[in-house]
Amino acid sequence: MIGNIFAAVGRGVMGFFAELGRIVLLLIAVFRYVPSAFRSRRLVLEQMSVIGVSSLPLVLLVGSFTGAIAALQATNLFAKFNLLALARPFVGGSIATVVFTELSPVLTALVIAGRVGGSIAAQIGTMKVSEQIDALEMMAIHPDRYLAMPRVLAAMTMMPILIIFSNLVAILGAFFLVILKFNFTSVDYFISVRNFFSVTEILTGLLKSLTFGMATALIGCYVGFRTDGGAEGVGQSTVRSFTLSSAAILVLDAIFGYVL
Amino acid sequence: MIVIDNVYKSFGPKHVLRGVSMEIPDGKSTVIIGRSGTGKSVLLKLIVGLLQPDSGTITIDGRRVDLMDEKELYEMRRHVGYVFQGAALFDSMTVAENLVLGLYEHGERDTSLLNNEIRTNLVNVGLLPDPKSLSEDGFAKAYDILANKKPSELSGGMRKRVGVARALVGTPKYVFYDEPTTGLDPITSEQIDNLVCDLTHKLDVTSIVITHDIFSVYKVAHAVVMLEEGVIHFNGSPRQLQQSPDPVVQEFIERYAMTRTADALAPPVPPDK
Numbered sequence: 001m002i003g004n005i006f007a008a009v010g011r012g013v014m015g016f017f018a019e020l021g022r023i024v025l026l027l028i029a030v031f032r033y034v035p036s037a038f039r040s041r042r043l044v045l046e047q048m049s050v051i052g053v054s055s056l057p058l059v060l061l062v063g064s065f066t067g068a069i070a071a072l073q074a075t076n077l078f079a080k081f082n083l084l085a086l087a088r089p090f091v092g093g094s095i096a097t098v099v100f101t102e103l104s105p106v107l108t109a110l111v112i113a114g115r116v117g118g119s120i121a122a123q124i125g126t127m128k129v130s131e132q133i134d135a136l137e138m139m140a141i142h143p144d145r146y147l148a149m150p151r152v153l154a155a156m157t158m159m160p161i162l163i164i165f166s167n168l169v170a171i172l173g174a175f176f177l178v179i180l181k182f183n184f185t186s187v188d189y190f191i192s193v194r195n196f197f198s199v200t201e202i203l204t205g206l207l208k209s210l211t212f213g214m215a216t217a218l219i220g221c222y223v224g225f226r227t228d229g230g231a232e233g234v235g236q237s238t239v240r241s242f243t244l245s246s247a248a249i250l251v252l253d254a255i256f257g258y259v260l
Numbered sequence: 261m262i263v264i265d266n267v268y269k270s271f272g273p274k275h276v277l278r279g280v281s282m283e284i285p286d287g288k289s290t291v292i293i294g295r296s297g298t299g300k301s302v303l304l305k306l307i308v309g310l311l312q313p314d315s316g317t318i319t320i321d322g323r324r325v326d327l328m329d330e331k332e333l334y335e336m337r338r339h340v341g342y343v344f345q346g347a348a349l350f351d352s353m354t355v356a357e358n359l360v361l362g363l364y365e366h367g368e369r370d371t372s373l374l375n376n377e378i379r380t381n382l383v384n385v386g387l388l389p390d391p392k393s394l395s396e397d398g399f400a401k402a403y404d405i406l407a408n409k410k411p412s413e414l415s416g417g418m419r420k421r422v423g424v425a426r427a428l429v430g431t432p433k434y435v436f437y438d439e440p441t442t443g444l445d446p447i448t449s450e451q452i453d454n455l456v457c458d459l460t461h462k463l464d465v466t467s468i469v470i471t472h473d474i475f476s477v478y479k480v481a482h483a484v485v486m487l488e489e490g491v492i493h494f495n496g497s498p499r500q501l502q503q504s505p506d507p508v509v510q511e512f513i514e515r516y517a518m519t520r521t522a523d524a525l526a527p528p529v530p531p532d533k
């Protein structure tokens with residue numbers, strides 16, 4: 001009984017590391033093809049448009065609410081301890097820090113993991129089960145170059161760009177909330193933002209988001225390539241890709257939090 | 261020449277091929293028949309290195325496929341056209357893009373050459389009429405309509421034929437057809453069979469054709485191989501197949517001959533009101 005449990009745990013751990021290893025191998029393969037990105041720029045640009053442009057509305061929506069909710073939480077907290085008057089000069093700055101370094105990169109990445117990661121897995125998974133991947137192989141076109149590299153590269157470049165947009169609308173969302181609900185003046189707010197946020201925080205957020213984008217696209221491709229079992233398999237892959245990439249995003253975020 | 265020697269292949273507990281050996285001579289058509297699930301498609305994929313055998317060897321033109329690295333595999337595959345059982349068209353691309361993706365990705369940018377490949381091969385599989393039978397404008401129009409369609413806008417039989425056309429682009433030395441006529445009407449089937457024969461006779465192409473259609477067997481085969489339970493049950497000429505006293509072979513022939521006869525005897529469909 002106990003032995004069985006240990007065996008099961010052991011298998012799980014082994015399975016996890018085997019999977020991780022294969023994902024790293026795919027990453028290496030993708031980077032090996034990065035030099036051919038210029039030649040395949042049509043593919044990369046196409047993916048940048050799919051991943052970036054079409055996700056923008058959703059990112060703006062999530063960003064503005066993230067900002068507003070962060071502002072609400074911050075001001076409520078200060079108000080709870082009757083510190084709002086005292087904290088007034090710091091509210092804008094603390095919102096900016098939280099939004100730039102944590103909320104905007106992580107929440108945006110999670111939304112993109114659902115939207116983009118899921119669709120990458122579904123698309124590549126469909127190609128796998130309908131032998132289109134084999135057909136590429138028969139044309140001597142490597143699927144890692146033709147499918148994975150453009151997606152990973154596009155996600156890595158578009159994610160930070162999306163985060164910049166998300167940061168902007170989040171700060172505006174927070175602004176409107178504190179103006180309307182807590183009678184701040186715009187001067188209060190923006191001076192505080194300017195005084196207390198640092199460029200490093202924004203860069204940290206962007207660096208994080210670059211790795212989140214990479215992880216999302218990489219996992220989407222990995223799961224897609226390993227799909228089998230027809231339409232049902234494709235459905236499972238979509239869910240699996242979202243689950244794995246969300247977990248990866250949170251783990252990466254924790255690692256960043258620890259290291260930086 | 262392709263030599264398959266004592267090849268085993270299983271998926272998990274399922275032993276699909278259990279010691280298959282055969283030779284496929286150059287410039288001839290070899291037809292593979294056998295019941296559903298006996299590993300015909302698996303055998304074809306093993307030959308081109310899309311799958312790896314568990315044991316045994318596969319040699320193409322004297323070189324071991326099972327030992328090839330990625331680069332050698334890609335080099336070998338550039339001489340092989342492959343018609344997938346489910347057509348396997350790229351569904352994000354148009355018919356034209358499907359046909360010439362391989363050439364394009366390997367650096368061919370000459371538009372007139374690419375167009376010519378698309379045109380010739382779509383005519384060959386009967387998806388476009390013979391250019392001589394139409395005015396130049398009429399042909400150009402038909403071509404434009406078809407070439408810009410996405411696979412999702414085509415019927416199953418049309419997709420299949422685009423798959424055949426795609427395999428023939430660049431006139432490969434070997435063409436492997438996985439059930440090229442399944443699901444096609446008898447007239448189109450015959451057209452595809454004729455195409456296979458033509459390619460073999462005129463261009464010296466080596467073909468392997470998987471089929472369930474006994475009429476295709478008689479039409480195109482120089483040699484027939486029957487897979488049964490993961491081993492080769494019969495290997496000989498179409499004539500030997502027909503005269504074989506083996507009950508499994510006989511049952512196969514009769515069953516399939518019967519389906520065609522039944523089709524022929526079916527009452528004509530009443531015309532639409």
Ligand SMILES: Nc1ncnc2c1ncn2[C@@H]1O[C@H](COP(=O)(O)OP(=O)(O)OP(=O)(O)O)[C@@H](O)[C@H]1O
Nearest residue numbers: 271274276294295296297298299300301302303345
């Ligand atoms: N990639 C795979 N993974 C697991 N099992 C597979 C795989 N490919 C084929 N098989 C199994 O191998 C067996 C043979 O499959 P194959 O596709 O070669 O049959 P076939 O002879 O081509 O049949 P059909 O005439 O129906 O096309 C089947 O039982 C199938 O389930």
Ligand SMILES: [Mg+2]
Nearest residue numbers: 300301345438
């Ligand atoms: Mg098959």
